[in-house]
Amino acid sequence: TLQILLAEDNEINRFLAEELLKGLGHEVTTVQDGRQALDALARERFDVVLMDVQMPRMHGDEVTRRIRAGEAGDPNVPIVALTAYALKGDRERFLAAGMNDYLAKPIDMEELGRVLARIGSVGKGTE
Template sequence: MRILVADDSPVNQAVARAILEAAGAVVETAANGAQALERLSSEPFDVVLMDLRMPVMDGAEAVGRIREGQAGPVDLPVIALSADAQPGEGARLKALGFDGFQPKPIQPASLISAIAQAVATRTNTPVRNEAA
């Protein structure tokens, strides 16, 4: 699985990379929404992890442009990342076009589960429960 991590923090990029590569994913990064759209326009990805607050272009604008068909497939799974976890945030972000939400600091098992769920939902594939 190819995953694009869009986050302006090199530390957050490194943490996400370590978690995802340990799970077998190929990880690429972008420092803002505009860079993410550039990468999505020229490279195939299976899922995007998108920070909400970034310079140049934030995550909400970037996901809106993805859903409008400006970069990558319009149905590409995009999961929001944010340190600002407020009640009702998940519903608000879904309304903006995100497929899921992961609060920071990132919890590895929760992140992997969110990715599996978002990909399964977009592809209508059941999620296998590895613990069963």
């Protein structure tokens, strides 16, 4: 079981992703924007952050830079970008911003499981 922070501004996407994650047996905390994500990370520990890239007030890559700079919680928390716009070069841009991986929306169950399993195995090895 992973403690997951889901940062997604779209209510329907947030609901669907939360249901998928809970169905896989994970604990999920949801927020609607980058500011709320930083606040949640400052308050509690998460195993992974699923971060929508296109959010109001603060884009996912900006939130990621702030997390990596130590502004909220564990600066090494795994961050997975969620994006509906998986274009050539995006993966490199997300990784350059400090994200560990990315998932295209709509979220594919197998891909989600693979990413979470990899993050879960990495996290368990360092505790």
